[in-house]
Amino acid sequence: MNRTPGYGDWFGLNRIGDFVQDLGNEVAEFGDRLVDRHVRLAVTGLRRSGKTVFTTALVHHLLDGHDLPFVAAVHEGRYQGARLLPVGGTAFPFERFRRVLGDDTPDWPAATDTLTTLKLELRFQATGFVQRWVAPTGSLILEVIDYPGEWLLDLPLLGMDYGRFSAESMARDERQPRAGIAGEWRAALQGLNDASDPVTLVEVYRRYLAGVQHDLALSIVQPGRLVTADPDPKTGFAPLPPDAPEALRQAMEKRFERYKRRVVEPFYKNHFSRFDRQIVLVDLLHALNAGPAHFSDCQEALATILESFRYGANSLAARLFQPNIEKLLFAASKADHVAANQHANLKQLLELMIAPARRKARFAGLTTDVLALAALRSTDTVRTEHHGQQLSCVRGRLKDEDRETVLFPGEIPSDLPEDEDWRSGRFQFREFRPRRLVPGQKGQHLRLDQAIEFLLGDKLA
Ligand SMILES: Nc1nc2c(ncn2[C@@H]2O[C@H](COP(=O)(O)OP(=O)(O)OP(=O)(O)O)[C@@H](O)[C@H]2O)c(=O)[nH]1
Ligand SMILES: [Mg+2]
DSSP states (O other): OOOOOOOHHHHTHHHHHHHHHHHHHHHHHHHHHOOEEEEEEEEEEEEEHHHHHHHHHHHHHHOOOOSSTTTTTTTTTTTEEEEEEEOOBBBBOOHHHHHHHHHHSSSOOOOOOOOOEEEEEEEEESSSSSHHHSSSSSEEEEEEEEHHHHHHHGGGGGOHHHHHHHHHHHHHHSSTTGGOOOOOHHHHHTTOOOOOOHHHHHHHHHHHHHHHHHTTTOOSSGGGGGSSOOTTTTTTTOOOOTTSHHHHHHHHHHHHHHHHHIIIIHHHHHHHHSEEEEEEOOHHHEEEEEOOOOOOHHHHHHHHHHHOOOOOOHHHHHHHHHOOOOOOEEEOOOOOGSOGHEEEEEHHHHHHTTTHHHHHHTTTTTEEEEOOOBBSSEEEEEEEEEEEEEEEEEEBBBTOSSSEEEEEOOOSSSSSOHHHHHHOOOOOOBBBOOOOTTTSSSSSSSSSSHHHHHHHGGGGO
């Protein structure tokens, strides 16, 4: 700051004043840090978006402390390492995943079917003058939960009554491609009468939802727990039209409210309400592969989920549980499925997809960012020549094959795809087998360190 020298400067008083003020600021900041040594990170994403792999890679690299050049504490040589701490409930099976991924023939972790918790203590040398003096070694407790992606789609139910749930679900079920597989469910609705049994109806609806998820690969499936490994038709519910027999509708409404109260509310109250930072993982490549209906369904699912996370004071979540998320990162996962020259487009496409949610979050005062990342990079980008043309290809082991292949994965549009893009059949991104996750090795991720710096960097200072 430029200042005209005055008598104070002659006697060095301004500098003393600045020093005292800086000291005061540092003491205040230090006080804040002392009471704020926890970060609870919400790893959010639809099913198969990459939550478990992200969490495993995050822990692996924080324990390892290598290959994180964008993490300032690592880059500046201040990062001292991490250790796993015991947790109250079921622990995230990090060692099991590390063993499987560290094996000679590594494999991806299975889809998650229950909630697990992870607690990690990170140690680092503090940067601040006072902190260096009082407590030279800083310590940060990081908490993450892992859960089936399906559960997330139950969150919007908290803001609905049974009438709205039924109307929205039935409108969706009547549209293609859902309508194409809804025959049995439609027949059950047409046959409603006073003797209809809610449990049977829920079972028919469950079969239909399983088809929506597995055969159509669509994202919006509510109630989410009806399609997980161990569904319980006794606690599930299904939508009904307004003219359904009154007693049946009342019984179903009761199930809906009980499910919200006993299943969804505790999940969010015990976990989601306490998050400080959030990463939203989006598998855009799968959404592009699956076609326009899937793409817009995925877009709608994300918007609905993020709407429930609204970060302003009047949001549903704030009213119920007062969350206080300060930083929000949107990440296109599995960026290693495409060549490096496509990452800018992948990021831009994600920016377009989540623009309204991001605007709202920023308006509410959150810091937001967007990245294309691969938590566990399983390919390299290689240049090849094809009919005199240079192509950027990827080299890796395809999911169903045993040897490495080099293939041209295709290109990502920089804009939301148009009819022509969908018709051309240009989106056929392939899945790869994981590369071995080993300590001390470079190049095992793409921008995971940037994600860590954005989400935790300020807490490691
Ligand atoms: N190439 C590559 N594939 C990945 C990466 N992350 C995830 N995948 C693939 O995506 C699949 C799903 O990843 P998970 O981490 O299990 O996804 P999830 O979000 O935990 O899924 P649910 O447990 O079903 O909610 C994996 O089995 C891999 O095939 C990555 O960084 N690179
Ligand atoms: Mg998982």
